[in-house]
Amino acid sequence: MDPSSLIPAPDSIPVHWGWLHFLFLLTFVLHVLCMNAMLGTGIIALVKSFKGKRQDLPLAKEISLKLPYTIAFTVNMGVAPLLFIQVLYGNFIYTSSVLMGWYWLLIIGILIIAYYSAYLFDFKFDALGSARSIFIAVCVILMLLIAFLFTSNITLMLTPEKWIRYFSNSGGTILNLSEPTLIPRYLHFVCASLVIGGLFLAIVGKIKAKEGNHHYEAMISSGMKWFSYATLVQIIIGFWFAMALPNPIILLFLGDSSLGTLLFFFGLAGAGTALYFGFNKRVWPSAGAAIFTVVVMVLIRDMVRTAYLKPYFSLSDLKVEPQYSPMILFMVTLIAGIGLIGYMLKLATKRKQES
């Protein structure tokens, strides 16, 4: 059976695909940063909880306070790219989701449990004592599971030739386990979370350190350590991931495409810079390098997706039935929303000046 005959016909889009593509990548960067901070700090808190050292307690406590936020923003920032990916690649992602229906839906249930575990870890941090480890463990394990299911779906959507499995299993229990990039891809995301999680802690430490609490110095130091070592590991996993990609795709980044090659170079340079600043415990430059690298990696990832789907589909195939006014209204709303968030933060931080 020709897999291309299975690909559902896409619906038309209301604006040029470039707009949607831009919004997709932009919001994905935001989502992935939040997700990394969430998962990374979660893992760090889990490790610290298991180690059970007294001096690690403030760090775990700090993470417990932040987890509900990071989960909330991860979910929230996930909504937008999930929306835009459906507009651009709906015919692929709906299909792969149906193929793994039960697992895909399971995410919702697991997420609720993980979320409430995080809240318990936060609200009952002191009351729970060492039992708190259970909650952070549940939370982290479930988040890792969700990440795995996402990786499975995102790889499955890129490989229509594997969709034929539907004809022997249409019960929604297909996981893309035979995919050679599955594990390195998954680890690449998990390890990135440790990088950004460490960075996030260091940034929180940096901001709070101004208030003069010595715990925050330790937090910066610990955060930057996670950041730097995880970046090292990440580079290795990155190569593994690259090697696992089909040859024509990886060659795009090794000379076949000048844009791809340039991005790959930027990616490596970004990681190298991050390492340099990381080991020197320079938080803000590290953050800059890390964010730069994340953006480059998101672009590389996008090129990889485009290359995977090239035999079947290209975004320019999408039919446009132009209706720009809703998008303009959305842009206005977004800008006003950002302004309003600034205003709210100002209102909320005002107390500090007064108290």
Added chain:
Amino acid sequence: MNYPVWELYYAGGGLLIALMAVVHVYVAHFAVGGGLFLVLTEMKGLRENSTAVLEYTRKHSKFFLLLTMVFSSVTGVGIWFTISLLSPAATSVLIHTFVFGFAMEWVFFILEIVALFLYFYTFNKIDHKAHLILGWIYAVSALISLILINGIISFMQTPGDWLVTRSFWDGFFNPSFWPSMFFRITISLVLAGIFGFITAVFIKDPDFKENMVCYCARWLLLPFIFMVLFAWWYFAAFPDSLKAMILGRSPEIVPLTKIFAAVLPVLFIGGLLMAIRVPGNIKKYMAFVILVIGLVYMGSFEWIREASRRPFLIYGHMYSNSIKIEDEANINKHGFLKTAKWVKHQEISDANMLHAGREIFNLQCITCHSVGGALNDILPLTKKFTVFGMDSQLNGQGKINDYMPKFMGTRMERLALSRYMVEKLHGKADIPTKAAVKELPAPIDPFDEKKDEYILLAWSNIGMRCISDSASWFILTPPGNDISAYLIRRGETPEMVTQGVKLTYKVEPGFEYPSKTVKFWNHAQKFFGKKLPPDIGLTGNGLKGKMKLDDENQVFVADGIPVVPYSADNRYNPYPLFTIEAMDQNSGKRLARTRVVASVSTEMGCKNCHGGKWRMEGVTGISDETASDILAMHDKISKTELLKMAQQGKPYLCKSCHLDANSDTKSKPGVLNLSAAIHGFHANYLTDRDVEACHACHPSSAGGHTQCLRGIHHEIGLDCTSCHGNLEDHALSLLVAEQKAGKKSAKRLMKHLVPTRVDSIGGIKPRNPWINQPDCLNCHIDFNPPETDQTFNQWTKSKDQLYRSRTGDAGIMCQACHSTTHAVYPATNIYGNNRDNIQPFQYQGNPYPIASNKNCKVCHTIDMDEELHHPNSLAMFRNVR
């Protein structure tokens, strides 16, 4: 069909979306009203300078945060996940149409999160004004979120001009946008009160607790009246077709509307009770009971809303099974499997039929139906069907009961689906029946052409009397055959004898006591208002008796003979013989004797679709299971209570509502006549089947035990449709007449019927049953051999022009010499080939019409050379054996 289908089976039928959506919607509406509740309650605390109220607000905000931020937002994403798994095609339409609507909602979602976090974490930490502003930003953001999503949800119900313009704004500000929005806003306020109870009942100070519970009760009660008004406005904004669905056309909705209507006052009373001071902890329990009632209320509303869209997901654009309306014609033309993407078999063969059927089942059925699951289980709904019945059900699906989409695809695909459902899901199979009929003796009385002075000609007035042996449930037609007879004194100028003679009739042994084999007499009084002695028919005639003279036609008649096709030993014989004797009234001397078949059958194929088995011997009759299903279906479609009445011992006579032109029973004005109703309804389920459709119900099937088509026309290859048209034509001719008579219900039955013998419905000549029938002379023009064997749309104008009422030029009724309709000489009969030819054999020694082949001597005693009876009557019989 564009997307693969998740084979959920047990967990299908909308269970997942129901679980996800109902809880989400409940909490999500609370997230809207609750925001306003927080900020207004905080203002109340500030106004009253009450730290207790402020502390309550803070605690409530924590509960609110945990419930809305986690549960509501994740289940909200969950709905998205779920609908994209269950109906990716429809989700895709929503996403592509409203991408920036969703994107704007996302912005307000961010604002909600930021505002709520800040509101909760800065409680008592920043100045009140700033804190209230955060609260207001949350409340307004949540409200706008609701308004945005409302545009998209109401769009699915009433897409309005979007169907033509495809404009975002037309879809968003659709016809039910405003009422739906106001309704949802008031619901969210009511829910704020309900959820307020949950925290208020845990306040420790009893007086303050009462205060706050009362305060929450006001939140529930004050918007309530507006909620009811807006609900009404919302309903009024629906097009009639949607309203009809909600008001009962969709059987799925009926229990939900009952729940919705029952819960509404309970919720209000619950709110009132909460406002009353009661001691102890009762209110704690009450608060949770009200919470559950609220969930039931919200759940039933959303469910009604969802189900009212049937048979669409997006009204007027995409069917419930994700097939776009615009694709329907193409699918029917080229085949479903050929146009679907996610199928293995594009061509159906005997070998892959069941597998292909499963693929069609997945793509067309399981979006709405579970298999053995809790919701909309397909198994009990299809349990009764044979493959034929299932196929017919699919044939008619979505036509009269339009809450389901029609089946889309070819005949072969429909059969594949039917076979899959019956053979695989139910593990049954249709076993083709072959009548095993024993030839019965048909004694022929002697006749001496030279000596005998009289001949006696007798016939049944109709070719087959179909009776329903289901009197405990309903009576379609009661027993009652008519037999007519002529006594002719032979001579050069023969004479019809009507005076001084007595004609009697008597059924063959074994058939004298029909009351022992059918329950008609147990219920006759209820049906006809008069007590009938056993074995006596409605006209007072029994199974033997004297024939009466019909002066007008000079013919002896015994009408309404209650003969049934069951012998005393419960054997089926649809052709019992009657002995007719003519006696001299004075001397009592027998002048002539003959025998005639009174054809009567109970072989009505209702069970083919309505389930159950044959009642008698596995060959005929309407069983209790079949009969009760017929009533259940009638009740479901026409909103009657026939089944309940029958179960209470009050069965109905069909023609007490549906006029039977063949009887003088009073019927209900405005209701379709019996023929139009029955043929019109069933034609929708039996299209494109030619004569198969007739055989499905009438006792004419070649595999049956009656095979009522016995005449020469059948032998030479004509069938029902030759004279009556296909079922669609036949039904339409009846329905057009009813429509012209001003009966509105004809339209519903006609909507999907396409004539086969004429180009359009406009070409159909209306006819009344039992009056306007095909005329023999349509083909046999001037009694000549026909040039065509097809006639449709040419009807007799009145009852006296019917074959059974008509006479030849010499005043002899056509049937006397040619026998009854559907058994004209020479006839064949599976119970013995001469059973229907007794008189030709008796008087002529052949099976041909009386006096055919110039055998005028039968009556005239000499040869004749004038065609006195009708033109061409002296021609030789063509179809000799």
